[in-house]
Amino acid sequence: MQIFRQSRRALQLQRHLLRYDFHRGHGFRYASLLHQEGYIGGKWVSALSGKTFAVTNPCNGKVIGHVPDMDEADTKTAIDSAYEAFQSWQRTTAKERSILLRKWYNLMEENKEDLALILTAEAGKPLAESRGEIGYGSSFIEWFAEEGRRIYGEVVPSPASSKEIILIREPIGVVSLITPWNFPNAMITRKAGAALASGCTCVIKPAEDTPLSALAIADLAEKAGLPPGVVNVVTASRSNTPAVGNVLCTSPKVAGVSFTGSSAVGKHLYRLCSSGIKKIGLELGGNAPFIVFDSADLNKAVDGFMISKFRNGGQTCISSNRIYAQSGIYEKFVAACKEAISKRLVMGDGLNKDVNVGPIINQSQIDKVEGIVNDSVKLGAEVLMGGKRHELGGLFYEPTILTNVSSEMPCVKEEIFGPVAAIQKFESEEEVLKKANACQHGLAGYFFSQDYSQVWRVARRLEVGMIGINDGLISAVEAAFGGIKESGIGREGSRHGVDDYTHIKYLCMGGIN
Known part of the structure; x- marks a missing residue:
């Protein structure tokens, strides 16, 4: 009877999902993968x-x-x-x-x-x-x-x-x-x-x-x-x-x-x-700094920004959260990021072919993202693009860039966990390291530089457990994943x-x- 009930419930769940998938050309091969029971003791x-x-x-x-x-x-x-x-x-x-x-x-x-x-x-x-x-x-x-x-x-x-x-x-x-x-x-x-x-x-x-x-x-x-x-x-x-x-x-x-x-x-x-x-x-949790130095390859920095910020709609613990661009490259970087978001990101149902950004996971999370943006704007942040819920409705939030950002704003102090990029300008390496390290979290960080000496200096001084250097996608089974400070143990x-x-x-x- 238990086996029959499980098989019947799996088929019911499959039918729910098939209504969602078949008209897009997708289907499940095995109903047995779809369970509505827990699994205890085999x-x-x-x-x-x-x-x-x-x-x-x-x-x-x-x-x-x-x-x-x-x-x-x-x-x-x-x-x-x-x-x-x-x-x-x-x-x-x-x-x-x-x-x-x-x-x-x-x-x-x-x-x-x-x-x-x-x-x-x-x-x-x-x-x-x-x-x-x-x-x-x-x-x-x-x-x-x-x-x-x-x-x-x-x-x-x-x-x-x-x-x-x-x-x-x-x-x-x-x-x-x-x-x-x-x-x-x-x-x-x-x-x-x-x-x-x-x-x-x-x-x-x-x-x-x-x-x-x-x-x-x-x-x-x-x-x-x-x-x-x-x-x-x-x-x-x-x-x-x-x-x-x-x-x-x-x-x-x-x-x-x-x-x-x-x-x-x-x-x-x-x-x-x-x-x-x-x-x-x-x-x-993380609050990853993403640093672009004047010597950076702009195209690589933008590519790294896009993958580290918008993968899974920004809902990853190693998402770039505090974006810093040095004064000499700041204007070009911000403009290039805006263009990349406009051309590369498509929001919608994840089963649609061209979609690469889905919804926020639930109501409380989208409320949090919206609150962080709104509170930061009240403190002086400027919305360069996005800044509101998407016209698709529901749990979709527009890919957003905030500028004129300061360290006291929620978009810098808190882990956003959404498709929102807060970009700040900095002048010197010493200044940006102080800002990047002034955080209780230390999971991941990213920086882009073609200066070999600077690469070693910054890699040594950045207070995180993992660093992407001229790379925005760092996860690999072969690598040791984890952080320092309040970002974890082990x-x-x-x-x-x-x-x-x-x-x-x-x-x-x-x-x-």
Whole structure:
């Protein structure tokens, strides 16, 4: 009966999405990727309360499905399942885990178009960007399928001839993965790939705006042969999310927490985890400086600006937020940016061929973007273009350039998370570095310069965890992703991605003759 109910509900969800997709020439191959149940202990389940909440398409506001509104009781069940699975999963070999992760990756590649369609339907991303995210997301599973076989220990020279010192890495246990809506596929795979490769099991809490992508990922994990309980997905509405998060951070069966989201929420989760001294990884808010020096290649600077500012409609944690152009290039740069926005950006439904900017994710977020712009204008900022909601209505906001900007304005002090660029003029390298570093966040930064000496000086002094130098697209599975200051703790991706999911055990072998 449970299997029949799941199949019927998946088909119902598919019909919702097909009404949205088929007239544009898109369609789903597999109804099984579309789930309206949570995934706990290898089973597709409803909330114990029976409650659900709606998932809507931000492009048009239409409901595309309903998923379980799970609470503390459901979350504890998921943690229990992960804890039980960990007892055997931690004893699998690195090669065995690698084979399963490779199968998972292969399935993601085989189903990448369906995954992209689901992502566009629930997140509003242009389909080309969704395809890019799916490729980026699956690459983490591929990477950690390989990297998991290289989690090495150490043999340390002993101070005594009668002893040998060996350090080995072991999985920490059950981990809670709390992920955001702006990259609902890649933020899960970046965490889960590292956790599973290390020998941990996980409970995934996706953002309430984008749970369907998480459930599709879990479906493919199941098809790949990952044992029951190794991957679990708990879906919860905005009202239930705080209670679910509390359990995910305080349960004695949870050994670690990885969270991507705002700094305010990250601080709260950090406090919760402190009660159990849990291992924690935080990838938090950013307010990235984007600096264009007089020596910059103007075309490259504009290209970097466009990708770093308007990818995902500006809704990325590493979006360029505070734009600085040196006085000698300022006028040309501003004019070129305005022209590029006018010619290159097309807003609308993400499934339409030429669209490359979608809607803001939800009402509260577009209200925030609008408030930041309006409050900055009241303080003297000038709107060069945009500055209001788009004629498409709903959650669309016009690509915007603000000039005559000062450091006291909200568009500089706050992370905008929308298609708004606030551009300031500066005179000297020393001046712009002081402005760029006068921020409590330190996730990413960008600068453009053809002066070799300046490149090294600025790269050393810019207080961020990641820097794009003459490049506006810096994310890569091979690179260590993360920030400093209030932008987080730890690194994701790269060989360092397993650090949050392992601990070092010291073996002292004595009595050696």
